[in-house]
Structure formats: structure tokens, C-alpha cells
Amino acid sequence: MLRGLDIRDMLIIDRLELAFQPGLNVLTGETGAGKSILLDSLGFVLGWRGRAELVRAGASQGEVTAWFDLPEDHAAREVLREAGLPEGDELILRRVNSADGRKTAWVNDRRSSGEVLRRISETLVELHGQHDDRGLLNARGHRALLDAFAGASERVADVRAAWASWREVNEKLAEARQRIEALRNEEDFLRHAVAELDALGLEPGEEEELDARRRLMQGAEKVREDISRAHAAISGEGAEGLVADALRWLDGAAEGAGSRLDAPLEALSRAMDALGDAEQGVAACLEDLAFDPREMDRITERLFAIRDLARKHKVQPDDLVALAETLRTRLAALEGGEGDLAALEAEATACGQAHHAACEALHELRAEAAARLDAAMAAELAPLKMDRAVFSTVLSAAEPGPEGADEVTFTVATNPGAPAGPLNRIASGGELSRFLLALKVCLMGKATGITMIFDEIDRGVGGATADAVGRRLKGLAEGAQVLVVTHSPQVAALGGHHWRVEKRVEGETTLSTVVPLEADARVDELARMLSGDRVTSEARAAARSLLGT
Structure with missing residues (x-):
């Protein structure tokens, strides 16, 4: 207030x-x-x-x-x-x-x-008058006014919920159609690329492993030469043999030297064990470095095939496995998309029917309320000396939406046989004011603040x-x-x-x-309104009569 x-x-x-x-x-x-x-x-x-x-x-x-x-x-x-x-x-x-x-x-x-x-x-605040373009004369608000008169809030909420569901599934359907259409446009590429990647049969980390083996093979010849010399130096014909001879000679002399050779003998024994371990490791390395030149060719050919395919798809070689999975997923989406599309289309149809049913129920309530409003307006217009005027609440079909499928317009015909039209175009100034008042009386429910x-x-x-x-x-x-x-x-x-x-x-x-x-000043004002500039005693008496005093 x-x-x-x-x-x-x-x-x-x-x-x-x-x-x-x-x-x-x-x-x-x-x-x-x-x-x-x-x-x-x-x-x-x-x-x-x-x-x-x-x-x-x-x-x-x-x-x-x-x-x-x-x-x-x-x-x-x-x-x-x-x-x-x-x-x-x-x-x-x-x-x-x-x-x-x-x-x-x-x-x-x-x-x-x-x-x-x-x-x-x-x-x-609501302003009502002959220039009431913010209130009752605004046709865009007539539907909401009728709904308030009808007490249609629950059915309007049902329509809005049904519309929201329908719009959501239609958006999903449009996205699915667009997605499948895009997949169809690249179907040939997908099938060829998946077949090519499947034929390659790449394993995760394989390119790195092949590259390491190829580099090892490329330098293996020089490496084997050095390792072979080292193997000869520490094997039985080299250091290991010499240490064995030293042990044998010192062992024979140990009895005559007392305990003086015990520590050297132990050290040489440990060295002999270490030389044996080293010799075994070097021998194993020489065995690992032994390769077939044909294996080198095979590795090189596969490594180049992997890298060529990576360049073709503009990814790193390590990403080819993930790319293959992605392309398979897209191909599966295309192959299974028709079924998903059919399910979405069925869901969209069901949601559309639910929205239509909700609109129909709301339309029935609005039509019943429109008849009541027209009758109430007829009763209100008669005391306002407009009993020959006809007020009509017109429901027409509108594009279905969150507020239903009805357009609502308040129209009036001021005289029998005269064409009906919008309030602000048909009624004169005084008539319009009375129409607005009658309409407000009919639409006014409990106080709204x-x-x-x-x-x-x-x-x-x-x-x-x-x-x-x-x-x-x-x-x-x-x-x-x-x-x-x-x-x-x-x-x-x-x-x-x-x-x-x-x-x-x-x-x-x-x-x-x-x-x-206050009381006396109010009598004078009403008397002025009744008689004009010159206020008479008769006018004051008439003013008191209007005030009931």
C-alpha cells in the first residue's frame, strides 16, 4: 500500500x-x-x-x-x-x-x-484510465487476467511443465539428428580409417619400444666389438685365468708364509667371484646384441608404417590407439543411432500429445471462465448505463507454447448490431472508462496488495x-x-x-x-464541483446530501 x-x-x-x-x-x-x-x-x-x-x-x-x-x-x-x-x-x-x-x-x-x-x-501500483496501456487495455495481458479470473494456476503449471518436457526432448532429438547426419557424412572415412588402424594392430607403447630396439641394432656392431674385447679380458683366457693362477700359486705358498697370505687369498677369492659375475653379465649382453639383419628390416618397416599413419591422422604415434577407439565409438554411434533416433522421436510424440492434452484441459477451463466473465460484465455494465453494450472474451487459436494454445482478447460492441473490436478502438472516452471499471470489478478477487x-x-x-x-x-x-x-x-x-x-x-x-x-472544507469542495465558481447554499445542501450529513 x-x-x-x-x-x-x-x-x-x-x-x-x-x-x-x-x-x-x-x-x-x-x-x-x-x-x-x-x-x-x-x-x-x-x-x-x-x-x-x-x-x-x-x-x-x-x-x-x-x-x-x-x-x-x-x-x-x-x-x-x-x-x-x-x-x-x-x-x-x-x-x-x-x-x-x-x-x-x-x-x-x-x-x-x-x-x-x-x-x-x-x-x-496499477494505473487505469483512458490511456491505460500498461493495464487492462494491453491485449498481451488479457490471457493472464482471464487465467487469474478462472483460477487456472494449476492447469497453467501443467501446461508449462508439459511444454518444458516437450521442448527438452525436441532439443535432444534435433541434436541427435544433427549428430547422426554429421556421422553419415563421414561414414566412408570412419570405416576406412578403422579398418586401416585395426589392420596395423598397434599396441600401446609399441612405437617407442620399436624405436629403442632399432637404435640398439643400429649401434650394435661397434658395441659388440668393444664388449667382446672386454669379455676376452675378463674371461678364462684373461683376468679370470690370471687370478686363478695367482690363487693356485699363493695357496701352495701359504703354508710356508704362515697367516700372512690369508687376507690376500680372501681378496682374490672375492675378485674371482666378481669376475665370474661380470663375465656372465657381459656374455648375456653379447647374446642380447646378437640380431638377425632381417629382424632389423622388419622393425624398420613397421616403425615407418606406424609413423606414416600417425602423420596421416595428424596425431602422435602414441595417440593412434586412442584414435582408433574414438573412431570405433563414432562408427558404433552411427550404426546404433537409428535406434536411438526412433526412441527419441517416439518420446517427442508422447510429450507433444501430453502438451496438447494439457492445452485442451486449460482451454476448456478458459472457455468456461470466459462465459462467466462475459455474464459478470453484462451485470456490471447495466448500472453504468451501458446495458446495450456487449462485452466478449474471445478465445482464438495461437501457436502452442508454455501458456497453452489460446489467444485471449477482450472485445466490445457498444451497440446491438455494431461490430465488436478491441476496447481501446471501439469505446469512446467515457465508455472506455466505464468498461475498464466494470472489468476491474469483475476481475478483482481478494486484495493483492x-x-x-x-x-x-x-x-x-x-x-x-x-x-x-x-x-x-x-x-x-x-x-x-x-x-x-x-x-x-x-x-x-x-x-x-x-x-x-x-x-x-x-x-x-x-x-x-x-x-x-476535513468535513466543512469537503462540503465546500463538493459544492464547487456541483455549481462551479459561485458556491450557493443550494450547492452546499446538495453536497451535504451526497455526504449523508
Whole structure:
């Protein structure tokens, strides 16, 4: 609920602070007094698009602050949380317009963008009037309004869920088709490459092993020559034989030398064992280095075949095994893809049927609600002296989507036999205002926490019709908050709170102000509205009669 509005240096308002109340709040005043400026200022702080230049002449900037009560479950709280803005039981919006056109906004003293401001304002205020392009006249919102009237939230949720499932499987189906088509385009390559790699039969690490063996064979001749010399030097004909002779000679002399030869004999025995181990290792190496030249040719041929295939596929030789597995997987995907595609197509068909069924169920509920809404509108229009007008909620086929397969349009024919058309194209100014009021009365359920503003919605009506308009506005304000800008004394008399907008001239400056009216001042204002500039005693009596005093 809107609790207050503080306006500074906006158009012809220098400083104005208003405190609004629950129920029906009415603003009256002479034409040109500045009532529209109040709405322009409120729209400005709410982020609505309006006049380009709002700053009062001579001022450096204009500023508007609005504060609202926010119940715990108010929709604005979710917007605040999504935007990372502080929330509480009170919401304060402030917006500044500098003389050079720059606009800056704050939400609860935190800087905010105009887009976030507009999203918040959509949960706070509804404006209804002859230029109601944000509300009931906007055909894009008619479907949502009918759904709210029908209580269709569960069925709309069913349609959205079915649509999401259908869209998801269709995306998978499209991806699968694209993937299989791409595989089909390279099927010949895949089959040839897999066959070529399978024929090679490469083992992991084989290229490195073959390269090492080939390098070993390439240098084996020189290596074997040196190793053979070493083998001769340490074998029985070389060092090993000489050490054996030394052991034999020293062993024969040991008895005559006492214990002096014990250590040398032990050392020579150890050396003999070490020479034996060395000789065995060198002999084994010589055996390993023995190769068949034909084996060298075979290794070289295979090594070159591996490297040629790696260059062909632009990978490292060690990556050929993984490449072969990848290509086999792609080929298997192609061969098994037809079955997967058929399964996805069947799933897509089932999801499409489920979405269609959900749309049909929602359409039935909407059609039933449309008939109820048309009947309710007929009952509302009669007291508004529009009993010959016909309001119709038209359901037409639309492209299936997350909101169903219906297009919803509110149409009206103002006279029997006249063609029906959209509200804002068929109805005149006064008729349009009454249509909007009747529609709002019919669509209004329990209080939503939104402040409703009606801008001269009673234009062009008077007497009993104006009284009917006022009583409907008063009904809407029960348990809610309604602000009405009106020229009708019958409507103003039904307000729970009344303000008069006045214009005054100070020097060469024209300023606008708003005055709250108590009992006597309210009688005078209603009398002025009834009789014009010259207020008579008869007009005051009529005003008291309207007020029931």
C-alpha cells in the first residue's frame, strides 16, 4: 500500500508531501490545477515512461520519494531478493531527475536501475484510465487476467511443465539428428580409417619400444666389438685365468708364509667371484646384441608404417590407439543411432500429445471462465448505463507454447448490431472508462496488495451513473487501496479520504499544492464541483446530501 509521496521541484510543484490511507482516496480540483502532475510524479518514481522534462523551471534537479507498506507475502519482496536489494516491512523508492535529463534511482537507499524499478512498480501500483496501456487495455495481458479470473494456476503449471518436457526432448532429438547426419557424412572415412588402424594392430607403447630396439641394432656392431674385447679380458683366457693362477700359486705358498697370505687369498677369492659375475653379465649382453639383419628390416618397416599413419591422422604415434577407439565409438554411434533416433522421436510424440492434452484441459477451463466473465460484465455494465453494450472474451487459436494454445482478447460492441473490436478502438472516452471499471470489478478477487489508481475514469458521466461508478470504486477499495482523480462530486463524496489540488501564483511563479479536506472544507469542495465558481447554499445542501450529513 502507498503510504506517502514526497515531491520536490517537479513541474509546478516546489515541495509537497502527501500521506495516503487505506480505502478510497479521492483527489479533486479545477482543470489545470496539477492533478496530472501528481500522477506524472508518481509514475516517475515508479520508473514509468512519461514526460521527458519534469524539473521545475529554475531548479537544478527534481526529486520524488514514495514509500509503501510491504506485507510479508508481497510480490515485491521476491523482486527485491532477485535484485540483491534490502527488504523490510517498508519500501522506500527515491528517484532524482537532474536539469540535464539524467535520472538516478534508489530502492531502500541502494542504487538501482530503471529496469529493476519498473519490475518492482509492477507489483505495487496499477494505473487505469483512458490511456491505460500498461493495464487492462494491453491485449498481451488479457490471457493472464482471464487465467487469474478462472483460477487456472494449476492447469497453467501443467501446461508449462508439459511444454518444458516437450521442448527438452525436441532439443535432444534435433541434436541427435544433427549428430547422426554429421556421422553419415563421414561414414566412408570412419570405416576406412578403422579398418586401416585395426589392420596395423598397434599396441600401446609399441612405437617407442620399436624405436629403442632399432637404435640398439643400429649401434650394435661397434658395441659388440668393444664388449667382446672386454669379455676376452675378463674371461678364462684373461683376468679370470690370471687370478686363478695367482690363487693356485699363493695357496701352495701359504703354508710356508704362515697367516700372512690369508687376507690376500680372501681378496682374490672375492675378485674371482666378481669376475665370474661380470663375465656372465657381459656374455648375456653379447647374446642380447646378437640380431638377425632381417629382424632389423622388419622393425624398420613397421616403425615407418606406424609413423606414416600417425602423420596421416595428424596425431602422435602414441595417440593412434586412442584414435582408433574414438573412431570405433563414432562408427558404433552411427550404426546404433537409428535406434536411438526412433526412441527419441517416439518420446517427442508422447510429450507433444501430453502438451496438447494439457492445452485442451486449460482451454476448456478458459472457455468456461470466459462465459462467466462475459455474464459478470453484462451485470456490471447495466448500472453504468451501458446495458446495450456487449462485452466478449474471445478465445482464438495461437501457436502452442508454455501458456497453452489460446489467444485471449477482450472485445466490445457498444451497440446491438455494431461490430465488436478491441476496447481501446471501439469505446469512446467515457465508455472506455466505464468498461475498464466494470472489468476491474469483475476481475478483482481478494486484495493483492496493489494500489489501484483511476485517472478520471468517471469522465463523461453524471447523476446515477456517476454514483454507480463511485460505489464500484468504493467496493474495490474495501480491504485495499484505491486512488481516484475525479471531477465527479458523486464519486468524490464516496471517498474515505479527500484531497483538493490547488494552483496558486506567487510573484511570476505558478505553483501547485494539495490540501487534505476535513468535513466543512469537503462540503465546500463538493459544492464547487456541483455549481462551479459561485458556491450557493443550494450547492452546499446538495453536497451535504451526497455526504449523508
